[in-house]
Amino acid sequence: xxxxxxxxxxxxxxxxxxxxxxxxxxxxxxxxxxxxxxxxxxxxxxxxxxxxxxxxxxxxxxxxxxxxxxxxxxxxxxxxxxxxxxxxxxxxxxxxxxxxxxxxxxxxxxxxxxxxxxxxxxxxxxxxxxxxxxxxxxxxxxxxxxxxxxxxxxxxxxxxxxxxxxxxxxxxxxxxxxxxxxxxxxxxxxxxxxxxxxxxxxxxxxxxxxxxxxxxxxxxxxxxxxxxxxxxxxxxxxxxxxxxxxxxxxxxxxxxxxxxxxxxxxxxxxxxxxxxxxxxxxxxxxxxxxxxxxxxxxxxxxxxxxxxxxxxxxxxxxxxxxxxxxxxxxxxxxxxxxxxxxxxxxxxxxxxxxxxxxxxxxxxxxxxxxxxxxxxxxxxxxxxxxxx
Ligand code: GLN
Numbered sequence: 001x002x003x004x005x006x007x008x009x010x011x012x013x014x015x016x017x018x019x020x021x022x023x024x025x026x027x028x029x030x031x032x033x034x035x036x037x038x039x040x041x042x043x044x045x046x047x048x049x050x051x052x053x054x055x056x057x058x059x060x061x062x063x064x065x066x067x068x069x070x071x072x073x074x075x076x077x078x079x080x081x082x083x084x085x086x087x088x089x090x091x092x093x094x095x096x097x098x099x100x101x102x103x104x105x106x107x108x109x110x111x112x113x114x115x116x117x118x119x120x121x122x123x124x125x126x127x128x129x130x131x132x133x134x135x136x137x138x139x140x141x142x143x144x145x146x147x148x149x150x151x152x153x154x155x156x157x158x159x160x161x162x163x164x165x166x167x168x169x170x171x172x173x174x175x176x177x178x179x180x181x182x183x184x185x186x187x188x189x190x191x192x193x194x195x196x197x198x199x200x201x202x203x204x205x206x207x208x209x210x211x212x213x214x215x216x217x218x219x220x221x222x223x224x225x226x227x228x229x230x231x232x233x234x235x236x237x238x239x240x241x242x243x244x245x246x247x248x249x250x251x252x253x254x255x256x257x258x259x260x261x262x263x264x265x266x267x268x269x270x271x272x273x274x275x276x277x278x279x280x281x282x283x284x285x286x287x288x289x290x291x292x293x294x295x296x297x298x299x300x301x302x303x304x305x306x307x308x309x310x311x312x313x314x315x316x317x318x319x320x321x322x323x324x325x326x327x328x329x330x331x332x333x334x335x336x337x338x339x340x341x342x343x344x345x346x347x348x349x350x351x352x353x354x355x356x357x358x359x360x361x362x363x364x365x366x367x368x369x370x371x372x373x374x375x376x377x378x379x380x381x382x383x384x385x386x387x388x
Contacts, residue, residue, distance in 0.1 A: 011126045015350040019334060023344025029374040031362040032334075032344040034170070034316060035237040038367050041276060041283070044234060048272035060267040062259045063251075064092025064243070068270040071277035076245060079202075080213045082221065088248040091255050092270060094262050096200050096242035099227035101127050102257045103196045103244055104162075107225065108133040112161040117147065118353035121170045121198065136160055137353035143310070145174040149183055156187045162194040165214055168201040171319060171351045171361045173312020175209040185217045195220065199228045200242075201315035203284050204291050209313040215245070222247055225254070232316075232365075233287065234276040239269045291316060291364075294371065298364040301375035316365045319348060323358040326388035330357045333385075340384040342377045 019032035039045070060068075066086070073086035084090065093099040100123060108114060110132025116124050118137045128135045136155045140147055163184065168175045176184075188195050197214045205211045215224040229242035242265075244254050258264075276283075295312065302309050302320070310319045327333040330347035337360070338344050348359030364371055 007129055007132070011129055014122060014126075015331070016122060016346050019338075019344055019346050022335060022338050026338045026342065026344075028338040028342045028344040029366075029370060029377065030344040031364070031366065031374055032346045034363040034365055035231075036235045036365045037370055038235060040235040041279075043279075044236070044272055044276045047275040048268070051268045051272045054271070056268040056271045058267065060092075060264055060270055062264045063255045064090060064265065065267060065270040067274050068092055068277070071274045072243060075277050080226075080245070081216045084245060085248070089245055089251055091244045091251055091258050092265050093242045093244060093258055094265050095231060095240040096198060096227045096229035097123060098240075098258070098262055099229070099242040099244045100124070100164075100196065100198055101130065102254050102261060103225040103227055103246075104128065104131040104133060105257045105261075106250060106254045107194045107196070108161050113158055115152075115155045115160045115163040115193075116353075117164075117166070117169075119145075119169075119172050119348075119351035119356075120164070120353075121166055122350045124164050124166075133161070139354060140169075140172060140174060142172075145169070145172045147180070152183070153187060156191040156193065160191070160193055162196050163188065164196050164198065166198040167214065168199075168205055168209075168211065168312075168314025170198075170201065170315050171317045171346075171348075173310055173315050173317055175205055175211060175313040178212055181212055181214055181217055185214070185220050188223060189219060194223050194225060196225045197227060199226060200232050202228060203233045203287055204316055205288065205314040206292055206295060206312065211314065225250055230273055230276065233284075234273065235365075236269075236273065236276075239266070239273065241265050241269060241273055294364045294366070294368070297368060298362075298371050298375070301371070302378070305375070305379055305381070307378070307381070317361050317363050319359045319361055320345070321358060322360055324387065325385055328357060330360055334360055336385055337381075341381050343374050 016033050023030035069086035069090045073084040077084045104127045112133045113136050114133045116135045117140050138155045202211050215221050215226045226245040231237040308321045334345045334347045345360040345362050
């Protein structure tokens, strides 16, 4: 038999998504892969029901249905502080997973380097390998997850083509301040580098932190490829609706990449999601309040049990310290946690370049009832998982 491609040899399947399967296998409360177990907004679902009887069953325009792009342009123009052209500055993709992959393929050649902050969302490593690019990792130092400006500049000196910025950050919950973004912008301009953003948690930010769109910084629009999705904002992760926003000369190429990767996102779902894109500010405030309450409930529960953890400024993940159990493999710990305690988590090592094995990631995008059940199970963690 001929051999399979070399490029696929250097990465595994996604550990995040594998942990969902492990959780299901053991009937664990699945706090591994980050997705809600509560319903999307009723208005969107009602519109979806109508759409099934309307004429949206064939391909939409490859770079996104007109109606969807217009609604998205209107929403994002307000947030990003510039008039976004729905015809020339948007590509609608199958989730931000495709948006990020398409963005990488749009800007990099095989052999190019790409700066990635560590910890990172695990897809970026595979995105880089699939597009032939090589990551340069820059650590975000705990507990604040700040970067060292000299370490960052050293990475820029290695002639990268792009930097990937996940803000708010998965898994560490960091929300980059204006000053930090300005430092990145200064270096991006000085070394002439693209910035690819992953801003899927743009609406899940806790007071007093504020989300600032990187593309809105002075001179950054021209070199920023902003990726995001509707998954987290409208609790529709299974709909796979994402997008890229960038200047026309970048979007022209991204449209080609996207066209040949997937042709297009699901037409009926784009039409139904327009209802969400047209929600007023009160929806986003409601979402923030809802997640703030969930975050507070969950971290109070962890504090009561005496588990030390990060406190996110944005997104919906916490990293828990499992040092006291003495495991050399955090993956094994997560298997034991799912089987013995009944809670699904992601091993922290899937997010770090550095050799970290004392952290696991849990998410709290779940009904209060589910979170309370997970906390009740975690109360027994010290009995169920003996120290090694
Ligand atoms: N962003 C989610 C997480 O980190 C998962 C997204 C996905 O699996 N596509 O868990």
